[in-house]
Amino acid sequence: xxxxxxxxxxxxxxxxxxxxxxxxxxxxxxxxxxxxxxxxxxxxxxxxxxxxxxxxxxxxxxxxxxxxxxxxxxxxxxxxxxxxxxxxxxxxxxxxxxxxxxxxxxxxxxxxxxxxxxxxxxxxxxxxxxxxxxxxxxxxx
Amino acid sequence: xxxxxxxxxxxxxxxxxxxxxxxxxxxxxxxxxxxxxxxxxxxxxxxxxxxxxxxxxxxxxxxxxxxxxxxxxxxxxxxxxxxxxxxxxxxxxxxxxxxxxxxxxxxxxx
Numbered sequence: 001x002x003x004x005x006x007x008x009x010x011x012x013x014x015x016x017x018x019x020x021x022x023x024x025x026x027x028x029x030x031x032x033x034x035x036x037x038x039x040x041x042x043x044x045x046x047x048x049x050x051x052x053x054x055x056x057x058x059x060x061x062x063x064x065x066x067x068x069x070x071x072x073x074x075x076x077x078x079x080x081x082x083x084x085x086x087x088x089x090x091x092x093x094x095x096x097x098x099x100x101x102x103x104x105x106x107x108x109x110x111x112x113x114x115x116x117x118x119x120x121x122x123x124x125x126x127x128x129x130x131x132x133x134x135x136x137x138x139x140x141x
Numbered sequence: 142x143x144x145x146x147x148x149x150x151x152x153x154x155x156x157x158x159x160x161x162x163x164x165x166x167x168x169x170x171x172x173x174x175x176x177x178x179x180x181x182x183x184x185x186x187x188x189x190x191x192x193x194x195x196x197x198x199x200x201x202x203x204x205x206x207x208x209x210x211x212x213x214x215x216x217x218x219x220x221x222x223x224x225x226x227x228x229x230x231x232x233x234x235x236x237x238x239x240x241x242x243x244x245x246x247x248x249x250x251x
Contacts, residue, residue, distance in 0.1 A: 004147050006226045010233040014240035022240045032235035097236065099229055104147050104222075 009098035016088050019095040020065035023086050045070070061085070146218045149194035154179055155187045159196060159210055167200075167207040 012019050022028045026045055030038035034047040034055075045057040058081075061069035066088050071081040082103040089096045149155055154177065161176055162168050170188060174181040188208055191197040195214040200207050 004151075006222060006229060008226060008229040008233055010230075010237055012237045012240050014237075019236065019240045022236050028239060032232055032239055095240075097233060099233065101225065101229065 004104040005100060005102040007098070007100045009096060011091055011094055011096050013094045015093075016065045016090050016095045019088055019097055020068070023088070023097070024062070024064075024068050057084075145194040146196065146214050149190050149196055152187065152190075154183075155191055158184070158187055158191065162197065162208055162210045167209045169205050169207055173208075 022032065026038040026040045029045065029047065030036065034049050036048040036050050038045055038047045040046075043059040045059065047055045047057060049055075055072055057070040057072045059068070059070045060083070061067055067086070068088075069083060069085040071083050073081045082101050085100045085102075087098045087100075089098075150159075157177060158168075158173055161173060165172075168176075170181050170184045173188075174184045177184065179187075188197060188199075191208075192199065195211055197208045198211050200209065
């Protein structure tokens with residue numbers, strides 16, 4: 001069954017505090033995330049790209065040095081937000097950095113669809129099994 | 142649209158309808174209702190949502206309207222998700238490169 005969540009992780013040979021700085025500080029984000037700088041004002045980080053313009057990241061969680069999350073609409077401009085969550089955990093002398101981007105399923109849905117989602121029809125569908133690609137293959141004709 | 146695909150797939154009955162259509166090649170609202178614990182009008186509503194997402198197509202055969210699965214939107218959505226995942230892989234690799242370079246050259250953060 002398809003999932004509306006992207007999950008990726010990487011192990012980094014650097015301490016959690018260092019990875020936290022790279023992941024969360026605008027000075028660094030403007031290099032690994034954007035390519036034309038970033039600025040933070042309160043809970044908003046404004047990212048810039050040479051070719052793609054700007055995106056606004058609204059921070060919803062910041063628990064140094066283990067959890068950082070924001071909402072943004074850069075992937076699907078104008079129709080809604082996805083949630084991006086970073087988790088940092090020590091692993092040996094290094095850090096396991098995990099990112100989860102979720103919420104694609106609730107983008108631009110009508111009011112009655114959202115009501116159905118709230119009522120639980122969506123349940124744990126994102127967790128059921130497999131990924132969208134495999135699902136697409138099973139119903140492809 | 143990708144978001145319509147996700148919305149359409151969020152409902153278990155609609156996923157079952159797609160599975161039934163895929164395994165039988167096609168189906169009508171009547172045959173689908175017979176195979177599901179929901180009424181024919183409910184099946185018709187679900188088919189309309191799937192149709193809006195481009196996941197099924199209706200074809201008239203005499204007095205029957207047969208529905209078939211259209212896999213292109215699923216494959217497009219899968220490709221779109223795969224692209225976003227690849228972007229995250231690239232970003233995480235960039236974080237790793239920055240963190241590993243920086244941590245070797247600067248004093249520990251305090």
